[in-house]
Amino acid sequence: xxxxxxxxxxxxxxxxxxxxxxxxxxxxxxxxxxxxxxxxxxxxxxxxxxxxxxxxxxxxxxxxxxxxxxxxxxxxxxxxxxxxxxxxxxxxxxxxxxxxxxxxxxxxxxxxxxxxxxxxxxxxxxxxxxxxxxxxxxxxxxxxxxxxxxxxxxxxxxxxxxxxxxxxxxxxxxxxxxxxxxxxxxxxxxxxxxxxxxxxxxxxxxxxxxxxxxxxxxxxxxxxxxxxxxxxxxxxxxxxxxxxxxxxxxxxxxxxxxxxxxxxxxxxxxxxxxxxxxxxxxxxxxxxxxxxxxxxxxxxxxxxxxxxxxxxxxxxxxxxxxxxx
Amino acid sequence: xxxxxxxxxxxxxxxxxxxxxxxxxxxxxxxxxxxxxxxxxxxxxxxxxxxxxxxxxxxxxxxxxxxxxxxxxxxxxxxxxxxxxxxxxxxxxxxxxxxxxxxxxxxxxxxxxxxxxxxxxxxxxxxxxxxxxxxxxxxxxxxxxxxxxxxxxxxxxxxxxxxxxxxxxxxxxxxxxxxxxxxxxxxxxxxxxxxxxxxxxxxxxxxxxxxxxxxxxxxxxxxxxxxxxxxxxxxxxxxxxxxxxxxxxxxxxxxxxxxxxxxxxxxxxxxxxxxxxxxxxxxxxxxxxxxxxxxxxxxxxxxxxxxxxxxxxxxxxxxxxxxxxxxxxxxxxxxxxxxxxxxxxxxxxxxxxxxxxxxxxxxxxxxxxxxxxxxxxxxxxxxxxxxxxxxxxxxxxxxxxxxxxxxxxxxxxxxxxxxxxxxxxxxxxxxxxxxxxxxxxxxxxxxxxxxxxxxxxxxxxxxxxxxxxxxxxxxxxxxxxxxxxxxxxxxxxxxxxxxxxxxxxxxxxxxxxxxxxxxxxxxxxxxxxxxxxxxxxxxxxxxxxxxxxxxxxxxxxxxxxxxxxxxxxxxxxxxxxxxxxxxxxxxxxxxxxxxxxxxxxxxxxxxxxxxxxxxxxxxxxxxxxxxxxxxxxxx
Numbered sequence: 009x010x011x012x013x014x015x016x017x018x019x020x021x022x023x024x025x026x027x028x029x030x031x032x033x034x035x036x037x038x039x040x041x042x043x044x045x046x047x048x049x050x051x052x053x054x055x056x057x058x059x060x061x062x063x064x065x066x067x068x069x070x071x072x073x074x075x076x077x078x079x080x081x082x083x084x085x086x087x088x089x090x091x092x093x094x095x096x097x098x099x100x101x102x103x104x105x106x107x108x109x110x111x112x113x114x115x116x117x118x119x120x121x122x123x124x125x126x127x128x129x130x131x132x133x134x135x136x137x138x139x140x141x142x143x144x145x146x147x148x149x150x151x152x153x154x155x156x157x158x159x160x161x162x163x164x165x166x167x168x169x170x171x172x173x174x175x176x177x178x179x180x181x182x183x184x185x186x187x188x189x190x191x192x193x194x195x196x197x198x199x200x201x202x203x204x205x206x207x208x209x210x211x212x213x214x215x216x217x218x219x220x221x222x223x224x225x226x227x228x229x230x231x232x233x234x235x236x237x238x239x240x241x242x243x244x245x246x247x248x249x250x251x252x253x254x255x256x257x258x259x260x261x262x263x264x265x266x267x268x269x270x271x272x273x274x275x276x277x278x279x280x281x282x283x284x285x286x287x288x289x290x291x292x293x294x295x296x297x298x299x300x301x302x303x304x305x306x307x308x309x310x311x312x313x314x315x316x317x318x319x320x321x322x323x324x325x326x327x328x329x330x331x332x333x
Numbered sequence: 334x335x336x337x338x339x340x341x342x343x344x345x346x347x348x349x350x351x352x353x354x355x356x357x358x359x360x361x362x363x364x365x366x367x368x369x370x371x372x373x374x375x376x377x378x379x380x381x382x383x384x385x386x387x388x389x390x391x392x393x394x395x396x397x398x399x400x401x402x403x404x405x406x407x408x409x410x411x412x413x414x415x416x417x418x419x420x421x422x423x424x425x426x427x428x429x430x431x432x433x434x435x436x437x438x439x440x441x442x443x444x445x446x447x448x449x450x451x452x453x454x455x456x457x458x459x460x461x462x463x464x465x466x467x468x469x470x471x472x473x474x475x476x477x478x479x480x481x482x483x484x485x486x487x488x489x490x491x492x493x494x495x496x497x498x499x500x501x502x503x504x505x506x507x508x509x510x511x512x513x514x515x516x517x518x519x520x521x522x523x524x525x526x527x528x529x530x531x532x533x534x535x536x537x538x539x540x541x542x543x544x545x546x547x548x549x550x551x552x553x554x555x556x557x558x559x560x561x562x563x564x565x566x567x568x569x570x571x572x573x574x575x576x577x578x579x580x581x582x583x584x585x586x587x588x589x590x591x592x593x594x595x596x597x598x599x600x601x602x603x604x605x606x607x608x609x610x611x612x613x614x615x616x617x618x619x620x621x622x623x624x625x626x627x628x629x630x631x632x633x634x635x636x637x638x639x640x641x642x643x644x645x646x647x648x649x650x651x652x653x654x655x656x657x658x659x660x661x662x663x664x665x666x667x668x669x670x671x672x673x674x675x676x677x678x679x680x681x682x683x684x685x686x687x688x689x690x691x692x693x694x695x696x697x698x699x700x701x702x703x704x705x706x707x708x709x710x711x712x713x714x715x716x717x718x719x720x721x722x723x724x725x726x727x728x729x730x731x732x733x734x735x736x737x738x739x740x741x742x743x744x745x746x747x748x749x750x751x752x753x754x755x756x757x758x759x760x761x762x763x764x765x766x767x768x769x770x771x772x773x774x775x776x777x778x779x780x781x782x783x784x785x786x787x788x789x790x791x792x793x794x795x796x797x798x799x800x801x802x803x804x805x806x807x808x809x810x811x812x813x814x815x816x817x818x819x820x821x822x823x824x825x826x827x828x829x830x831x832x833x834x835x836x837x838x839x840x841x842x843x844x845x846x847x848x849x850x851x852x853x854x855x856x857x858x859x860x861x862x863x864x865x866x867x868x869x870x871x872x873x874x875x876x877x878x879x880x881x882x883x884x885x886x887x888x889x890x891x892x893x894x895x896x897x898x899x900x901x902x903x904x905x906x907x908x909x910x911x912x913x914x915x916x917x918x919x920x921x922x923x924x925x926x927x928x929x930x931x932x933x934x935x936x937x938x939x940x941x942x943x944x945x946x947x948x949x950x951x952x953x954x955x956x957x958x959x960x961x962x963x964x965x966x967x968x
Binding site: 199200201202204205207208210211212214215216217218219220221222278279 | 691692704705707758
């Protein structure tokens with residue numbers, strides 16, 4: 009009897025197993041895009057453009073980490089863009105009064121606190137993540153304008169530049185930070201109780217709670233991280249521009265969600281990975297960069313990225329229904 | 334015609350519906366693999382089978398909920414293909430399910446004519462009211478439904494009547510009743526049978542899905558039995574069959590010993606109490622629940638659907654807030670504010686619904702197995718390695734090769750294997766008490782026996798088991814002792830050896846019927862200053878269903894929910910003789926009338942007794958008997 013039940017499905021071959029992983033298919037897509045772009049523009053594969061690509065990935069990449077955590081629990085955070093804008097203004101104002109490190113601390117703590125509020129409203133009071141973060145998005149942007157007095161804060165101390173323009177072993181510090189962050193987030197999601205709980209919460213919250221997992225804490229935590237990472241991301245932006253504008257981070261939530269989704273995460277939760285998100289970020293940045301190199305009007309970028317997202321998901325749906333059935 | 338059909342008595346009865354070679358597969362479970370079925374006009378046809386035999390699937394194929402994979406369906410001689418319930422309704426096929434198709438916030442009338450709401454044009458409520466009244470009159474239930482009430486305020490029996498009226502509102506000719514008596518008291522079930530008989534007499538074809546054999550004999554004309562998705566007994570006349578025939582067909586000869594248990598286990602266990610529940614409440618579903626379970630004991634919790642069994646165990650485990658009472662686990666009070674504290678205290682809980690409450694589909698089999706470990710574990714990392722030895726041991730016990738652990742999804746396994754992995758998830762933590770809610774739901778009958786064996790082995794290792802089940806047969810076969818719940822209260826706590834399915838059904842009757850019975854007993858006792866009781870008598874034992882004493886001196890020596898040897902009560906003589914006269918006890922203290930209570934359809938509902946003092950003139954036994962019969966008619 010047992011033998012019969014077990015043999016209903018033969019174990020998949022290793023190659024099929026690898027092909028079954030969405031991230032692998034998305035990696036192939038990313039490589040395909042890279043090959044196409046390098047054929048279209050000889051400048052694409054030069055060393056300086058590759059560093060340029062990585063540099064452009066930092067801000068969106070950091071925000072996408074928090075977004076991955078949120079989406080893994082089955083939630084969504086629409087407020088990251090305006091939280092980035094607001095915490096950027098908070099950072100700019102703090103820098104007028106305190107040194108760089110405590111100022112960044114204040115901004116990151118403010119981002120985390122906003123996430124804590126969203127997460128609590130969603131988890132404890134049972135409100136829909138979409139609605140709560142939509143509200144926070146409106147509040148955040150409005151407060152950013154009020155705190156800044158509707159103008160950019162431009163007297164940022166030059167010391168901030170050190171955050172970006174320091175090379176460690178030949179790698180720019182912001183790119184290095186991104187790599188370390190992704191490794192740490194991957195390790196956390198894979199090897200710790202909290203990481204596994206986040207997957208379990210997104211996959212089946214009721215079962216996770218019945219097994220004794222702390223579903224409340226680990227449903228709130230991703231929103232806290234998402235808010236805090238939005239502040240970290242905007243810190244890198246400000247240190248490059250040496251200016252904090254209340255408009256900063258506009259539309260960032262869409263880029264982050266797109267990156268996570270292209271990376272294979274399910275918006276219903278439980279499925280997704282840091283590796284996938286990284287590829288999603290790179291695909292987005294490559295398309296932007298490639299179109300710029302080819303001199304296409306920047307207004308076409310939205311069309312290109314939107315098409316890629318929809319096509320990727322469409323192909324994914326068609327392929328995965330064949331692989332898993 | 335099929336060769337294995339029983340000889341047709343009247344050749345002119347044309348089949349209303351014929352199903353041949355129906356197959357239906359869900360994911361990897363073959364629910365139906367070649368089922369045949371034939372229904373005539375003007376008959377009640379019993380569709381039987383053990384849980385998981387495919388009777389519900391077949392009903393839903395006929396009613397258009399599922400589309401069949403292969404096979405033929407013909408209705409009134411025409412081949413039909415049903416793509417939806419709407420298709421089925423249009424040609425006159427309706428299914429009466431457990432409250433699922435009603436809209437609780439709409440009124441009774443709107444629910445009956447719900448299909449009309451989808452049509453264009455104005456709604457004519459007066460017309461609805463007139464037609465609704467006609468339908469109810471035809472059913473002989475003229476005044477039993479308040480048309481303007483919202484459906485949420487109705488009892489389960491009334492909701493069912495709405496479902497039936499709704500089917501007749503679209504002039505359905507074929508009605509399927511899927512386990513219609515699961516939440517009804519015996520009296521309500523009888524009323525349903527009256528309605529079904531009327532429908533049969535007006536030429537409707539009725540399918541009656543059930544696993545309660547006595548009901549099948551009471552109402553059906555012919556019977557079809559399914560086993561593991563196949564028809565094993567095709568349209569036999571009910572009158573030509575015995576209970577044993579049906580059981581053999583349902584279970585299959587080789588599985589007769591499915592509930593086989595060690596004799597030693599039936600004996601009273603003197604082990605220490607592992608879990609004690611005192612006056613637990615969690616409003617509204619749980620009102621007053623008390624029981625205890627000893628180490629190594631299997632305790633069953635039984636009751637009808639909606640009695641509050643699942644809610645009780647959830648409140649014990651901490652998944653549902655408590656509003657009162659106390660739970661003591663191994664001598665320590667268990668707060669029950671979260672599953673985590675309960676798990677760390679040594680409690681395990683296999684929730685009722687495997688798919689929504691137990692399995693985490695995106696985690697691998699290994700992580701699913703280790704999920705409760707993760708919940709109980711203190712620390713930053715997963716520490717899966719610390720359980721490696723125990724995991725290996727459990728896998729060997731389950732007969733599962735180790736490499737299957739890395740399978741990405743548990744959903745590729747059969748229901749039985751999934752359930753074993755979920756049970757193993759808790760065994761890994763070596764719990765002191767393990768609660769299982771419907772442990773064999775959706776598990777095919779072959780694998781059930783191995784789950785029962787697994788549970789008995791767990792109990793034999795000293796774990797206290799609490800098993801909640803709607804399947805009375807399973808409850809009696811598996812557990813050492815059964816606690817019965819009704820309307821959120823424990824109503825009985827008896828060794829399972831003393832119970833059978835019928836006595837369980839009566840003990841589990843909804844509180845409403847108990848209230849009526851209590852009223853009558855109270856009136857009788859008060860009018861004559863005596864004591865009354867209602868109970869079942871089997872051999873030399875009495876199971877008391879209800880007892881009231883207006884005169885404390887006449888207390889019969891047992892309380893509701895208790896079982897006693899007849900000789901151990903204070904009225905042994907009357908209970909032994911059970912004659913239609915007052916019987917005085919030898920000690921001369923009291924005299925007792927014990928009369929049988931039967932429903933209007935002749936169904937045995939046990940015995941009602943009235944004890945009176947001997948020093949007063951006695952009332953005529955006939956008047957008492959007629960009061961009892963009147964009450965039985967409304968039970």
